[in-house]
Amino acid sequence: MAIRVSVGQFRELHDEDLAFARQIGASGVGINKPNLDSPAWTALLGKQFPASAAPRAPMQRWEAMDLINIRTYVENAGLTLDCIEGVPRNFIEKAVLGLPGRDAQIENFHYTLRSMGRAGIRILGYNWIPDQVWRTTRSGVGRGGAKVTGYDHALAEPVRSGALPPQSEAQMWDNYSYFIRAVLPVAEEAGVTLALHPDDPPVPELDGVARIMRSPEAFARALAIGDSPNHGLNFCMGCFAEMGPTEVYEGLERFGRAGKLVYVHFRNVTGPLPxxxxxxxxxxxxxxxxxxxxxxxVGFDGFLIDDHVPHMVGDTVWGHRGRAYATGYIKGMVRVLEALG
Ligand SMILES: [Mn+2]
Structure with missing residues (x-):
């Protein structure tokens, strides 16, 4: 078995994060939608700006040199940088919603893919969620009083905030096809693999906008539209378990046999929707x-990552205790399965 265990969801990176990742035995880390404009990244990347400079416009794409610095920082700590899980929302939101300006965002996405390739960072996660992950509580009570997030479709379904332009299912598929067909040739050329994550929650519509990546059939369709060796899934076990009682097993089997599992969000939920x-x-x-x-x-040889975890007594915002528990548990399972053959 060549299954590796990573830890991540780092929005920023500090020395202690990498030390912690090493301490719990992870082989690599993932970074989640880093805002390289933030003070922490600006400091880490050693960026200097003229004192008189006008306010800078928000970053729209990543530079190879920044990514090289990040990769080197991680590798100097004895870890691999396994992936970047998504770009900031302002990089692709117009493409997702099919709004004017999407072509400029696609051009910038090409630039980002080429930068990643030059930096030797080979996996970029992405999703087609129009806004964000939806939850109806962030203070649910889990085992032993652990703090968990929860979702109840009866509460979320009636929401109409007007924050997003309404989009039908057909429009969202059109937007998706337009984007993925435009970016995959550049991903291939750059040697970067795109890994698609499901909508979370995987429901047909929220806030007037269709959510299309919500079933095994949708992923088969997405991979057919974006048919490339540089395209696969960030298989989120939590989201697939939200779809129905058997989807997670069938999905792992189906997409695993097809060689389309790039990496796996290894997590658990209480049951399927609603x-x-x-x-x-x-x-x-x-x-x-x-x-x-x-x-x-199925011969999966990528990596597992804990995704988000319940918050335990005395935990940090990032969830050091919850993540140590999850990562240790996953590593233990992998080890036993290897030993038993
Ligand atoms: Mn996930």
Whole structure:
């Protein structure tokens, strides 16, 4: 078995984050939608700006030199930079919603892909979520009083904020096809693989906007439209378990056999829609050992990452305790499965 275990969701990176990742035995890290304009990244990347400079416009794309610096920083700590999980929303929001200005965003996305290739960062996660992950509570009560997020479709379904232009399912598919067909040739040329994450929650519509990446069939369609060796899935076990009782196993099997699992968000939830909450990896609706066996049997050779986890007593915002528990548990399962053959 060549399954690696990463830890991540880092919005910023500090020395202690990398030390912690090493301490819990991760082989690599993932970074999540980093805003390289933020003070922490500006300091890390050693950027200097003239004192008299006018306010800078928000960054629209990434530079190779910044990404090289980030990669080197991670590797100097004895870790690999396994992926960047998504670009900031302002890089692609017009493309997702099919708004004027999407072609400029696609041009910038090409530039970002080329920068990643030059920096040797080979995996870029992405999703087709029109705005953000939706939850109806961020203070749900999990095992032993752990703090978990939860979603109840009866509460979210009536929301009409008017924040987004309404989009039908057909429009969202059109927007998607336009984008993915434009970016994949550049991804291939740059040697970067795009990994698609589901809508979370995987419901047909929220706030007047269709959510299209919500079923195994949708992923098959997305991979057919974007047919490329440099395109696959960031298979989120939590989201697939939200779709239905067997989707997570069938999805791992189907897309694993097709060689389309780039990496896996290895997490658990209490059950499928219309109502679910996050849970610890060793409880919840999904038999995670069964999942790992499927990954082994299909010859998956990517990495697992904990995604988000319940917050434990005394935990930090990032969730050091919850993540240490999840990562240790996942590593233990992988080790046992390897030993048992
Ligand atoms: Mn996920």
């Amino acid at each position: 109502c679910f909450a996050e849970s610890f990896v060793d409880e919840g609706a999904t038999d995670v050992v069964r999942c790992l066996k499927i990954l082994r049997d």
